[in-house]
Amino acid sequence: MSQPGVIIVGAGQGGLQAAISLRQEGYTGPVTLIGAEPGLPYQRPPLSKAYLAAGDAEALVLRPESFFAAKDITYLHSTTVEAIDRDARRVVLPGGRLDYDRLILATGTRNLRPPIAGLDRALDLRTLADAGRLREVLASTRRVAVIGGGFIGLEFAAAARKLGHQVAVIEAAERLMARVVSPLMSRYFAMLHHDWGTEVHLGQPAVAVDETGVTLADGAHVPADTVLLAAGVCPNTELAEAAELAVENGIRLDAQLRTSDPAIFALGDCASFPDPRSGRQVRLESVQAATDHARLIAAQIAKGATASYAAVPWFWSDQGDRKLQIAGLAGADAHEEILADGIVARVDAIGVAALETVNKAGAHMRARRLLAGHAPVSLDELKAAVLKTAA
Amino acid sequence: MVKLTFVAPDGSQTQIDAPEGTSVMKAAVANDVDGIVGECGGAMMCATCHCYVDEAWADRTGPREDGEDDMLEGAASEVTPLSRLSCQIKLTADLDGLVVHLPEEQL
Numbered sequence: 423m424s425q426p427g428v429i430i431v432g433a434g435q436g437g438l439q440a441a442i443s444l445r446q447e448g449y450t451g452p453v454t455l456i457g458a459e460p461g462l463p464y465q466r467p468p469l470s471k472a473y474l475a476a477g478d479a480e481a482l483v484l485r486p487e488s489f490f491a492a493k494d495i496t497y498l499h500s501t502t503v504e505a506i507d508r509d510a511r512r513v514v515l516p517g518g519r520l521d522y523d524r525l526i527l528a529t530g531t532r533n534l535r536p537p538i539a540g541l542d543r544a545l546d547l548r549t550l551a552d553a554g555r556l557r558e559v560l561a562s563t564r565r566v567a568v569i570g571g572g573f574i575g576l577e578f579a580a581a582a583r584k585l586g587h588q589v590a591v592i593e594a595a596e597r598l599m600a601r602v603v604s605p606l607m608s609r610y611f612a613m614l615h616h617d618w619g620t621e622v623h624l625g626q627p628a629v630a631v632d633e634t635g636v637t638l639a640d641g642a643h644v645p646a647d648t649v650l651l652a653a654g655v656c657p658n659t660e661l662a663e664a665a666e667l668a669v670e671n672g673i674r675l676d677a678q679l680r681t682s683d684p685a686i687f688a689l690g691d692c693a694s695f696p697d698p699r700s701g702r703q704v705r706l707e708s709v710q711a712a713t714d715h716a717r718l719i720a721a722q723i724a725k726g727a728t729a730s731y732a733a734v735p736w737f738w739s740d741q742g743d744r745k746l747q748i749a750g751l752a753g754a755d756a757h758e759e760i761l762a763d764g765i766v767a768r769v770d771a772i773g774v775a776a777l778e779t780v781n782k783a784g785a786h787m788r789a790r791r792l793l794a795g796h797a798p799v800s801l802d803e804l805k806a807a808v809l810k811t812a813a
Numbered sequence: 814m815v816k817l818t819f820v821a822p823d824g825s826q827t828q829i830d831a832p833e834g835t836s837v838m839k840a841a842v843a844n845d846v847d848g849i850v851g852e853c854g855g856a857m858m859c860a861t862c863h864c865y866v867d868e869a870w871a872d873r874t875g876p877r878e879d880g881e882d883d884m885l886e887g888a889a890s891e892v893t894p895l896s897r898l899s900c901q902i903k904l905t906a907d908l909d910g911l912v913v914h915l916p917e918e919q920l
Contacts, residue, residue, distance in 0.1 A: 446847070465854045467853070467854065467856065468856075471856075481839075482854075484842075484854075485843070485845075486843050489843075489845055492845065493845070709852065709853065710852070710859075713852055717920075738853070738856065738858045740856065745858075745880075747858070782883070783857070783880050783883035783886075784882070784883035784884075785883075786883075787860065787884060787886040787887025788886060788887070790887055791886075791887060
């Protein structure tokens, strides 16, 4: 009987990277990648950016079909895993069972659905199918309301304005992108979107969606023909929970990205792991975390590597002609320091937590290198490295 | 189709055919050329598709795009005057036969 090999549940960018990295690291056993969506694995970030304008789905595909055969990776699309049988080391599929030696959960997230009346009228923007639908609707609509002022909501808002739509953004918190950027950066982007002609509503949760638009908590009405829901996500942890794996804001991982079962790993948006700098258990929604997780897990499975996860987080968001980049990860306890026009540092009790930049890629890259080098990094060190040519 | 040759640091060569209009990065990734990662998908956000354009081709691939210099600051391997982000080199008929060299590492 052949060895059971590695099963990866979830065929987003992280799941696919795990399969790719297993082969790059020399793993020779069977690799099975299981995805719930149809078609080949694709990139999600452009769905709220370039894809909305150009509509080129081909350009999103991460690897051609021939890749899977060439690398001896079994790819099952349109397949939802029903359960994990940890004792038997087996996953249950609609059409049967598959044994594993190691299991990697890369199940991603789904949209949070806040308690808003009539929310089923709102469109989602998570999948290629969602984005395709949204493009169709945008072809005939004029007024768009976006529930949620995070990366995706704002990227979409900027793209929709560019296409000539009337756009309103509705954010329940007092500021935009509150979870991920400093108050200063929130204000800057609120101003930008306002200048681009988008109506920005802050501190007012949506309470109802109907055919005329969106009603806010204070009774104000935002007229809209199309409503997009982009109010954050929740991790897909049901499979893990049913298998009694530890779950805490995502599938809980240790520093080597193992779940509470040493034969099972998790990666990317569905998992929480100890932040190397602060030690806090964090869950990140980013391509970087998903792919860096994937590489570490693959090296562990293929070669028995024992390194702890230590990658510096980074994020980006393209909004209109502005390229927002974040190096590092700041918690709510960080304060902000303006270093130069478009460059904001976030500093906490340990040292520099993150650097936020707008259209300053050089500064971003220098900060990434510095933060990867050693810890902690002081504000003076950051200034010396970042302001070299950025000012 | 356009012919493209990638030369690894050890001198080994990979030849591929790629359609006009695609980028050198996309062509490399689609053909599983080891040594080009292209993590961000061509958004100029990651500098993991760094390559060195062969000297004979440098005039035809043209100068770096806006912002490319900045991102190259974060490249994992040495940056030289021939360094480019391969996601920013679009294949045209004029580049048929293009040779690019791969760096030691991308991450």
